[in-house]
Amino acid sequence: MKNGVLLLLVILLAVIPVIFQSDAEFSGADEQAEQAIMEVASNYEPWFDAIWEPPSGEIESLLFSLQAAIGAIIIGYIFGYGKAKKKYTSSNQ
Amino acid sequence: MKKRSLWVSIVALLGLTGYFWANSHRPVYAMHIMEGFLPIGWAIFWWAATIPFIAVGVRTITKNLKENPELKTMLGLSGAFAFVLSALKIPSVTGSSSHPTGVGLGTILLGPTTMSVLGTIVLLFQSLLLAHGGITTLGANAFSMAVVGPMLTYGVFKLAKKLNASLTVAVFLAAMLGDLGTYLVTSVQLALAFPAEVGGVTASMAKFTAIFGLTQVPIAISEGLLTVIVINLLQKYNMTELNILPMMKGIR
Numbered sequence: 001m002k003n004g005v006l007l008l009l010v011i012l013l014a015v016i017p018v019i020f021q022s023d024a025e026f027s028g029a030d031e032q033a034e035q036a037i038m039e040v041a042s043n044y045e046p047w048f049d050a051i052w053e054p055p056s057g058e059i060e061s062l063l064f065s066l067q068a069a070i071g072a073i074i075i076g077y078i079f080g081y082g083k084a085k086k087k088y089t090s091s092n093q
Numbered sequence: 094m095k096k097r098s099l100w101v102s103i104v105a106l107l108g109l110t111g112y113f114w115a116n117s118h119r120p121v122y123a124m125h126i127m128e129g130f131l132p133i134g135w136a137i138f139w140w141a142a143t144i145p146f147i148a149v150g151v152r153t154i155t156k157n158l159k160e161n162p163e164l165k166t167m168l169g170l171s172g173a174f175a176f177v178l179s180a181l182k183i184p185s186v187t188g189s190s191s192h193p194t195g196v197g198l199g200t201i202l203l204g205p206t207t208m209s210v211l212g213t214i215v216l217l218f219q220s221l222l223l224a225h226g227g228i229t230t231l232g233a234n235a236f237s238m239a240v241v242g243p244m245l246t247y248g249v250f251k252l253a254k255k256l257n258a259s260l261t262v263a264v265f266l267a268a269m270l271g272d273l274g275t276y277l278v279t280s281v282q283l284a285l286a287f288p289a290e291v292g293g294v295t296a297s298m299a300k301f302t303a304i305f306g307l308t309q310v311p312i313a314i315s316e317g318l319l320t321v322i323v324i325n326l327l328q329k330y331n332m333t334e335l336n337i338l339p340m341m342k343g344i345r
Contacts, residue, residue, distance in 0.1 A: 002325065003322045003325050006319075010318050013183070017188070017311070018184050021188045024184075025188065026188060026189055026190045028182070028189065028190055028191070029185075029187075029189045029304055029309075030125060030126070030127060033126075033283060034127060034130065037130060039300075040290070040297055041287050044287070046128065047229075048129035048227065048228075048229045050128045054222075054224060063222050065180075067177075067218070068177050070176065071174065071176035071177035071180070072177055074172075078166055078331075079331075082327075082331040083330045086330050
């Protein structure tokens, strides 16, 4: 139950900005930093390009969801394993 | 009871699907220094600063796993947690988005240099497959997220335990401040490389902190809360593993 409250807080922290800043773009902070660099050093040329870029925003989201999914599967597996282990070792004693 | 948990799962699934669907309509960015955006001297400098920590980390991991193969589970969990959290781009009060780092958990479980290795692997994945961050800026990004972040987390955790704070408070503060510290270091790195014409490094620092630091505040709090949740679950189900961790000595 305690964890439920904590999780609710996490969700609220993410939802509240979206509600109260309804006209904000929520672009990445790194993109804003890029603009800030251009303001400070307007003649700076990036000297190296990404070796490979996802061909579209869709592919990018795919890779991001894949990253989250793989991690979530591992976390779920570890907790499932721990829970079952605890259950069966205590019932054997 | 069974029916109720089924309902909870369905609602949770719908909620998450809705959340991710709503998020998928805007382009996403990771919050690290972009490829090519550090002058070559600084790129090399931060690489050189990061490599020793990775080297020590690799040695610590091999040594720990040899002595305690059971630690593999906790190592997997720590890596997976950083992997998930750095994929979550969360909207912030400033109207832009950023993501947690997830390195706090692993630091609290396994120590800071272990997370230097795992954090760098996460960043490498993002720079190669997502074009977020970059190979030339990986040294700098790893220094902020995988070196300073974990070190800060470690320091805060030790200090909080010394001051007799409860485990929850210690974990929350350690993970939160470690996350915040990461983005402050990013601001310093950018300010050093791009001092403003008027006001120099300090003026640039203020500018980049306003972007990275401020956006990061609620996200750092989220990271602290999520780390506490995982530690709570570990205490519930994985006490055997927790008991072999030196950092968790004296924790019940």
